[in-house]
Amino acid sequence: MEKHFITIGIITGKKKMTKKGFIFSAMLAGSISCMQAQTQMLTMDEVFRLADENSKSINIHSLMTDEAEKAIEIAKNDLLPSVGAKANVQYIGNCVTFDRDYSNWETGELPHFGNSLILKATQVIYAGGKIKNNINLKRLEKESSVQDEILNRQDLRFLLAGYYLEISKLSNQKFVYENNISQTKLLVKDMQAAYKQGTALKSDITRYELQLQHLELGLTSVKNRINVISYKLASTIGLDPNIKIATDTASLLRLPIESKSQELWLNNKEEIPMMKKADLNIKMSENKIKSIKGEYLPDIRFAVTGEMTGPIMVEVPPLDINFAYWFAGIEISYNLDMLFKGKKKMRHARINRQKMIVEKEYAEEELENSVHEACIGLDEAYTRMQTRLKSVQLAHENYNIVRQRYLNGLSLITDMLDAGNTQLDTELQLANDRINIIYQYLLLKKITGTL
Incomplete structure (x- = not known):
């Protein structure tokens, strides 16, 4: 260019x-x-780098991954000893005594200041696997969050690549329009010279000047479209939206495009983010089943408790002193509700696991269909470009022949208009075909999570 x-x-x-x-x-x-x-030229890699640094969407998913990492640490805290304290200060009123028939009421003086302090430390010995399963669940959720972050980055990069390729495509169209406008102006100039010599009609000049106006209008439309896409691209990657992004066409056309079959694209299928996400969903549903099974088992903890209370109210008269003691032992607890409610929870969890398995099969089917369609699209884009190259060559030859015939009075102005329109159309389509090859290749990389 x-x-x-x-x-x-x-x-x-x-x-x-x-x-x-x-x-x-x-x-x-x-x-x-x-x-x-106000114009900044960027390569596609630079666009991706700026998006990684400035995109709010990527930043949100990164924070979600960090949040999931902290959730693992919180879940591990259940393995540590638990220490609690409870203190109480109270005012105690005087006591009242009376007979069983509610007669002979008498008031007795009591110590009015009451206090208590309880310290308790427990350590889990056995929890039926609930703590371990909860930690594993948090790890799986973190891995799922990582895959969400990867998928989000792939979606965003493909969106930005679409903007970038669209600007390149429109820039090519702008170049074609400008060349055709220059060519048309030269032809009008030749017509005006022929008109002065009496070998051309004024109406022919008028018709071609009208064609020139159409070309200039098309050029204006392309420039406006470039501004719109550039604004979107700049704002998405964190630049001033008023900066016009120029694409590095040379590096774009040098982009290495691997020639791979559908089988090779799917060779490492289980590592593709959408498939890893489906696997994690299955593992989380299985973890839920293990957690429900753990609820059928008792919790066993070692506990040490120290208590202090005062006054001693069980003595008559009450003793206005503090009483302290401690004890240690094993605590066993069991949730009897699981005997009645556990079966429903287990059925629900197993149905959820089966749904996740079917969803993975569906995701695999969709992946294979998408890769197959994209491979066909890439082959078609190559074929279309090869065909278009020949069409452009023929359109140029036809235009030059018709132009010479017209200048020699051997063809009509309508022939010139048709030849010019055909040349413009084939050049615009060729510019689009070259970009479409890159688009289809990037689509394959996005589907397989390697963009």
């Missing part, structure tokens, strides 16, 4: 530049410098 540069110089010599001319040149140079500062 040609690169056009604007050079501004100050003419010196016999003819001096006026003050106004110098100011105008300086302002123009400044405006061009500002425009250039």
